Amino acid sequence: MKKVYGSAAEALDGLLRDDMLIAAGGFGLCGIPELLIDAIVDSGVKGLTVASNNAGVDDFGLGKLLATRQVKKMMSSYVGENAEFMRQYLSGELELEFNPQGTLAERMRAGGAGIAGFYTRTGYGTQIGEGKEVKKFGEDHYILEEGIFADLAIVKAWKADTSGNCVFRKTARNFNPPAAMCGKVCVMEVEEIVEPGELDPDAIHLPGIYVHRLIQGEHEKRIEKVTTRKKEAV
Amino acid sequence: MPWDRDQMAERAAQELEDGTYVNLGIGIPTLVANYIGDKDITLQSENGMLGMGPFPYEGEEDPDLINAGKQTITELPKTAYFDSATSFAMIRGGKIAAAILGAMEVAENGDLANWMIPGKLVKGMGGAMDLVAGVKKVVVVMDHTNKAGEPKLLKECTLPLTGTGVVNRIITNLGVLDVVEGGLKIVECAPEVTEQEIRDKTEATIVN
Numbered sequence: 001m002k003k004v005y006g007s008a009a010e011a012l013d014g015l016l017r018d019d020m021l022i023a024a025g026g027f028g029l030c031g032i033p034e035l036l037i038d039a040i041v042d043s044g045v046k047g048l049t050v051a052s053n054n055a056g057v058d059d060f061g062l063g064k065l066l067a068t069r070q071v072k073k074m075m076s077s078y079v080g081e082n083a084e085f086m087r088q089y090l091s092g093e094l095e096l097e098f099n100p101q102g103t104l105a106e107r108m109r110a111g112g113a114g115i116a117g118f119y120t121r122t123g124y125g126t127q128i129g130e131g132k133e134v135k136k137f138g139e140d141h142y143i144l145e146e147g148i149f150a151d152l153a154i155v156k157a158w159k160a161d162t163s164g165n166c167v168f169r170k171t172a173r174n175f176n177p178p179a180a181m182c183g184k185v186c187v188m189e190v191e192e193i194v195e196p197g198e199l200d201p202d203a204i205h206l207p208g209i210y211v212h213r214l215i216q217g218e219h220e221k222r223i224e225k226v227t228t229r230k231k232e233a234v
Numbered sequence: 235m236p237w238d239r240d241q242m243a244e245r246a247a248q249e250l251e252d253g254t255y256v257n258l259g260i261g262i263p264t265l266v267a268n269y270i271g272d273k274d275i276t277l278q279s280e281n282g283m284l285g286m287g288p289f290p291y292e293g294e295e296d297p298d299l300i301n302a303g304k305q306t307i308t309e310l311p312k313t314a315y316f317d318s319a320t321s322f323a324m325i326r327g328g329k330i331a332a333a334i335l336g337a338m339e340v341a342e343n344g345d346l347a348n349w350m351i352p353g354k355l356v357k358g359m360g361g362a363m364d365l366v367a368g369v370k371k372v373v374v375v376m377d378h379t380n381k382a383g384e385p386k387l388l389k390e391c392t393l394p395l396t397g398t399g400v401v402n403r404i405i406t407n408l409g410v411l412d413v414v415e416g417g418l419k420i421v422e423c424a425p426e427v428t429e430q431e432i433r434d435k436t437e438a439t440i441v442n
Contacts, residue, residue, distance in 0.1 A: 031298065102322025103322075170283075
């Protein structure tokens with residue numbers, strides 16, 4: 001089974017269509033599939049619904065897809081860093097479905113695990129719970145949330161072998177595994193593709209069964225907020 | 235003298251029990267990390283990390299290592315990384331002993347509003363709804379009144395809720411209050427602040 005492709009555009013060939021649902025990994029700008037996002041911008045596909053915790057910034061990450069008006073709807077937990085997003089949302093050009101962060105992650109994981117819905121206490125008694133089934137277990141109320149079954153998942157890992165077994169690095173893991181799981185097809189970009197056997201089978205973060213297509217490339221890995229401390233004088 | 239931001243954070247740090255896992259929110263709650271002292275506290279960052287370390291030295295920032303506020307941070311020898319679904323499994327599953335969060339309004343029954351002001355820019359709730367629904371002890375750190383001097387501890391919240399009946403303890407610039415049966419109970423006053431001043435600046439029912 002050949003999973004390795006030569007470029008992001010090649011890896012996405014035949015997978016994109018208007019009005020599809022895409023799940024994207026990443027938290028803020030950390031661990032985002034930046035090469036695949038650029039290729040989707042270039043493809044011109046439109047009317048997209050994108051399930052992603054955040055929406056990038058104006059000129060990087062998913063912000064690029066917003067700038068070109070290719071996104072119809074976002075499913076996110078926090079979108080505060082993107083002025084163009086706010087402009088489109090407030091003018092009614094862009095739909096937004098807020099999901100609590102843990103609910104969004106679990107909806108992706110559930111979809112990938114073949115679970116159509118689950119009950120959670122998160123959001124009960126708030127706007128998020130409005131219109132959703134409520135069920136009482138013991139003393140607590142839970143609301144029904146549905147699994148996400150995405151047409152396509154775009155994710156980023158650190159290293160993968162040619163069969164798609166992969167490892168992530170530090171907090172760049174974030175939404176990438178659950179997003180990968182919930183895609184009917186998952187395309188992954190990595191910093192390095194290695195031969196089978198080079199990654200410890202006991203230390204694989206996401207098994208290759210969830211990864212259908214794979215590319216390697218150079219990543220900008222932009223930092224959203226640089227915070228540092230001074231070295232104390234010795 | 236009412237407490238300033240650092241003093242509120244220092245007071246909030248007293249709420250953390252030795253040997254526990256804790257999640258700190260953005261703003262004043264982040265400052266709580268400066269006052270943990272000798273206690274063995276493991277900080278959780280909901281983007282997928284246990285054992286959050288301090289900010290990196292200049293030039294040592296790692297784009298793959300950020301906290302939930304998207305700031306660059308460092309790891310510790312005890313650090314573990316995991317994905318977002320696992321992160322919120324431990325939050326929802328009650329494994330985190332305490333969360334310290336900011337608030338716009340708290341009601342006397344423990345309702346919390348801290349994510350949205352209708353008509354203003356809506357940024358989203360992030361992980362706040364999951365945290366208040368799942369964490370055992372929710373401590374709120376906030377100014378006692380708004381900029382116009384109006385109470386933020388209310389009989390009922392006016393803003394959209396983050397969670398219902400979720401707040402356990404409130405630390406403001408004026409003192410410490412607990413959510414108890416029937417209303418809020420004053421636990422402690424900041425230096426030179428009287429119980430009467432807290433009562434005057436609180437709309438919520440104060441119980442003795």
